[in-house]
Amino acid sequence: MGLIEGILGPDDVKGLPPERLEGLAEEIRAFLVENVSKTGGHLGPNLGVVELTIALHRVFSSPSDVLVFDTGHQSYVHKILTGRRDFSTLRQEGGLSGYPARKESVHDVVENSHASTALSWADGIARSFELRGEDRRVVAVIGDGAMTGGMAWEALNNIAEDPKRPIVVVLNDNDRSYAPTVGGIVRKFEPVRRLDNFRLNKNYEAFLKWTKRHLFGAGVPGRAAYGALHSIKKGVKDIFVDAGIFDSLGLKYIGPVDGHNLKDLQEAFALAKDFGGPVVVHTITEKGRGYRPAEENADDRFHAVGRIHPETGLPIEPARFGWTAVFAEEIAQIAREREDVVGVTAAMLRPVGLGAFADAFPERVIDVGIAEQHALTMAAGLAYAGCHPVVALYSTFMNRGFDQLLMDVALHNAPVTVVLDRAGITGDDGASHNGMWDLSLAAMVPGLRVAAPRDAERLRELLREALDVEGPTLVRYPKGEAPPPIEAVGAVDGADLVYSRGGARTAVVAVGAAVPAAIEAAVDRGDADVLDPRWALPVDPALVETLLSYDAVVTVEDGLVDGGVGSEIALALGEAGYGGRLRHLGIGRRFLPHASRASVRRAEGLTPEAIGSAIDSVRQGIRS
Numbered sequence: 180m181g182l183i184e185g186i187l188g189p190d191d192v193k194g195l196p197p198e199r200l201e202g203l204a205e206e207i208r209a210f211l212v213e214n215v216s217k218t219g220g221h222l223g224p225n226l227g228v229v230e231l232t233i234a235l236h237r238v239f240s241s242p243s244d245v246l247v248f249d250t251g252h253q254s255y256v257h258k259i260l261t262g263r264r265d266f267s268t269l270r271q272e273g274g275l276s277g278y279p280a281r282k283e284s285v286h287d288v289v290e291n292s293h294a295s296t297a298l299s300w301a302d303g304i305a306r307s308f309e310l311r312g313e314d315r316r317v318v319a320v321i322g323d324g325a326m327t328g329g330m331a332w333e334a335l336n337n338i339a340e341d342p343k344r345p346i347v348v349v350l351n352d353n354d355r356s357y358a359p360t361v362g363g364i365v366r367k368f369e370p371v372r373r374l375d376n377f378r379l380n381k382n383y384e385a386f387l388k389w390t391k392r393h394l395f396g397a398g399v400p401g402r403a404a405y406g407a408l409h410s411i412k413k414g415v416k417d418i419f420v421d422a423g424i425f426d427s428l429g430l431k432y433i434g435p436v437d438g439h440n441l442k443d444l445q446e447a448f449a450l451a452k453d454f455g456g457p458v459v460v461h462t463i464t465e466k467g468r469g470y471r472p473a474e475e476n477a478d479d480r481f482h483a484v485g486r487i488h489p490e491t492g493l494p495i496e497p498a499r500f501g502w503t504a505v506f507a508e509e510i511a512q513i514a515r516e517r518e519d520v521v522g523v524t525a526a527m528l529r530p531v532g533l534g535a536f537a538d539a540f541p542e543r544v545i546d547v548g549i550a551e552q553h554a555l556t557m558a559a560g561l562a563y564a565g566c567h568p569v570v571a572l573y574s575t576f577m578n579r580g581f582d583q584l585l586m587d588v589a590l591h592n593a594p595v596t597v598v599l600d601r602a603g604i605t606g607d608d609g610a611s612h613n614g615m616w617d618l619s620l621a622a623m624v625p626g627l628r629v630a631a632p633r634d635a636e637r638l639r640e641l642l643r644e645a646l647d648v649e650g651p652t653l654v655r656y657p658k659g660e661a662p663p664p665i666e667a668v669g670a671v672d673g674a675d676l677v678y679s680r681g682g683a684r685t686a687v688v689a690v691g692a693a694v695p696a697a698i699e700a701a702v703d704r705g706d707a708d709v710l711d712p713r714w715a716l717p718v719d720p721a722l723v724e725t726l727l728s729y730d731a732v733v734t735v736e737d738g739l740v741d742g743g744v745g746s747e748i749a750l751a752l753g754e755a756g757y758g759g760r761l762r763h764l765g766i767g768r769r770f771l772p773h774a775s776r777a778s779v780r781r782a783e784g785l786t787p788e789a790i791g792s793a794i795d796s797v798r799q800g801i802r803s
């Protein structure tokens with residue numbers, strides 16, 4: 180039996196003799212490669228935190244001490260050490276979540292996989308423990324990428340306020356988000372990034388502890404001597420260790436610590452634990468550590484992989500030319516034609532398709548780090564000064580910048596184009612990654628024009644149209660492959676007619692990616708026209724006029740069922756005195772469990788069959 184099989188919970192990790200820990204780390208790495216290569220998942224980040232997570236569970240006592248993982252994509256090792264070793268269905272329906280999940284374990288606390296939140300969670304939890312008189316530690320593990328998010332600094336500023344609140348911030352610094360971390364934010368604040376600093380630092384800490392113990396017992400003179408020694412120590416420490424902004428904020432800093440050295444990690448965490456106030460432990464780790472294909476991947480160190488061959492790291496399914504690639508190609512071409520176009524990404528340059536643009540015009544693509552709020556307001560500034568920014572984000576992460584979209588971009592009628600990839604159902608990343616909120620949020624924003632392409636050709640067209648608008652625009656499309664071209668069979672006022680046999684009394688208004696399923700349903704049912712508005716919001720009054728001539732209207736969108744395009748159409752039809760039947764199809768207002776996209780689509784009633792049933796039900800209403 181290997182060591183890993185004997186780990187059923189944190190007590191077993193604590194119980195292992197120190198000389199077995201490296202063996203355990205080795206087994207965990209092999210386990211991760213073997214299992215994640217079969218399911219896909221966040222391989223690189225987890226290979227980087229094997230020793231760090233073992234050390235945390237050795238020093239702290241979860242769940243009494245609370246461990247919070249920022250973003251949560253690096254929590255696989257924590258799952259293994261807390262008795263969850265069935266990775267066969269990782270990220271699949273009914274299987275382990277790819278993030279911490281409260282229903283899986285008492286050791287999991289934060290499920291939100293939007294970055295930069297862990298320090299705020301930790302601050303809140305620690306304050307509550309204090310108010311309730313509970314002596315428990317709170318540990319937040321946060322990556323250097325997540326530290327580029329403003330929220331993390333808001334929290335640090337607060338955490339530093341009370342020197343007695345015991346919060347341990349483990350800064351997991353692998354010098355990358357996907358790509359090398361924007362601005363080298365941690366490097367800047369900790370200029371002497373040498374691992375032997377920790378040893379120097381550690382000796383001073385031990386010295387300080389000893390003097391405190393001995394001199395404090397010696398009354399006032401002892402205390403004075405301790406004060407003098409403390410300031411000497413601080414002076415000496417300043418020569419060797421410059422903890423930059425952490426010091427300036429008033430936070431105790433330990434590090435940099437070799438994040439793959441189990442002994443150093445445990446010592447550092449033990450110091451932090453005993454300190455009794457807020458401490459930053461700065462660990463230096465390597466993303467993808469111990470797996471050659473990841474270590475050699477300069478792009479993203481296997482940040483997130485699909486299924487791969489474990490020996491080579493090569494993908495099992497060949498990469499397909501999906502929506503992202505269409506956008507990547509078109510925006511790079513537009514950039515060649517228009518010098519005013521500037522790309523903006525929040526630490527996801529290649530995943531959002533700005534790679535080719537950046538390769539051709541590096542000075543015109545700005546990576547702001549995980550800073551969506553800043554990205555949008557900065558884009559408003561770019562637009563004010565004559566550029567046309569294209570802010571490319573995953574749909575779910577735009578939620579972060581909603582206020583900035585509303586107040587900085589839209590209020591100033593700034594010609595900013597927001598491009599949202601991964602809109603609608605994303606599936607295996609679970610509740611916080613579905614891009615299901617964007618249409619409802621966008622519908623509230625005055626003056627924002629929203630386009631939803633139904634295929635690759637429409638994406639190219641609509642992107643170009645968006646860039647010609649002298650005001651804010653948003654273009655959204657889903658994850659994965661784009662469908663084959665869907666040509667219009669005609670035009671009605673306010674929309675492309677994409678399916679019609681003539682004479683239909685029912686209209687299906689399908690938004691973007693919902694078009695193929697709507698056509699399939701209409702082909703099956705016969706008597707329904709399918710209309711694609713292309714520009715879905717605000718609802719075109721011409722489309723409303725068109726719809727008034729139908730007896731029934733079904734709307735379909737891969738966004739929240741309420742507040743989005745269907746709701747807006749219903750409102751407009753109501754105001755126009757429409758007397759026909761209406762049905763809206765969209766994603767229910769709930770947090771969706773992780774599962775395949777197809778399965779979630781089925782559950783949410785967005786399949787051709789479900790659309791067909793909706794057509795039947797509105798028609799029955801007409802007949803009765």
Ligand SMILES: Cc1ncc(C[n+]2csc(CCOP(=O)(O)OP(=O)(O)O)c2C)c(N)n1
Nearest residue numbers: 224292293294322323324325355356526576
């Ligand atoms: C608000 C937000 N924007 C973007 C992302 C996408 N994302 C997930 S992990 C990641 C990089 C995180 O880097 P870091 O915190 O350093 O962790 P590492 O993977 O390097 O361990 C990004 C950009 C996110 N989860 N949340």
Ligand SMILES: CC(=O)[C@@H](O)[C@H](O)COP(=O)(O)O
Nearest residue numbers: 250252292483530601608658
């Ligand atoms: C943690 C995170 O937010 C990303 O790594 C995300 O899981 C990637 O999703 P895609 O695979 O859709 O690019």
Ligand SMILES: [Mg+2]
Nearest residue numbers: 322323324355
């Ligand atoms: Mg990182």
